[in-house]
């Protein structure tokens with residue numbers, strides 16, 4: 001039976017940690033209630049982003065005084081985006097910026113498929129509001145490649161270690177490993193296991209990914225010496 005994994009608190013910021021954010025979900029709900037505006041989540045999810053058009057009725061209903069046209073820094077580039085007040089970063093990345101390497105699975109801060117780094121800290125982007133990342137640096141799986149398109153050492157190690165099975169969870173696993181090695185370049189296997197614990201894999205390839213992380217740590221250390 002697959003092990004139930006719990007994200008370690010130190011390495012991954014959960015949605016609860018965003019309490020202090022001006023644009024937290026709670027804050028958004030307060031704003032919606034205060035303005036009497038209700039946006040249909042079904043329209044948003046199943047209707048795609050046409051409901052987000054600045055000419056759309058939903059857009060007009062939820063405008064609520066929050067600036068729509070913002071710039072966010074993604075993978076080192078300033079990207080102008082038109083976002084709804086309640087829009088999550090995962091939605092913006094995938095459906096407005098075309099960065100589909102960030103996967104959406106549970107869409108509720110539980111599986112890690114949507115992992116990205118924000119200011120070098122791992123986050124589940126399905127539970128981060130896009131408005132909260134203004135003036136912060138977002139890195140997605142697409143941002144890991146080298147200047148000539150080379151794979152990141154973690155990606156290379158995962159390939160060499162045959163870590164992925166179906167591959168769906170792989171971008172999230174890669175981002176978790178990159179975030180770990182950024183903060184702890186020489187982890188023990190147990191430290192790596194803890195750091196990767198927030199990334200679920202329905203194929204159960206946990207040990208394969210762990211092998212890949214340890215391989216990446218070893219190759220990075222060998223390159224540095």
Ligand code: FES
Nearest residue numbers: 105107110111126
């Ligand atoms: S899709 Fe974001 S945590 Fe599962």
Ligand code: FES
Nearest residue numbers: 165166201202203
């Ligand atoms: S490799 Fe299939 S979900 Fe992880």
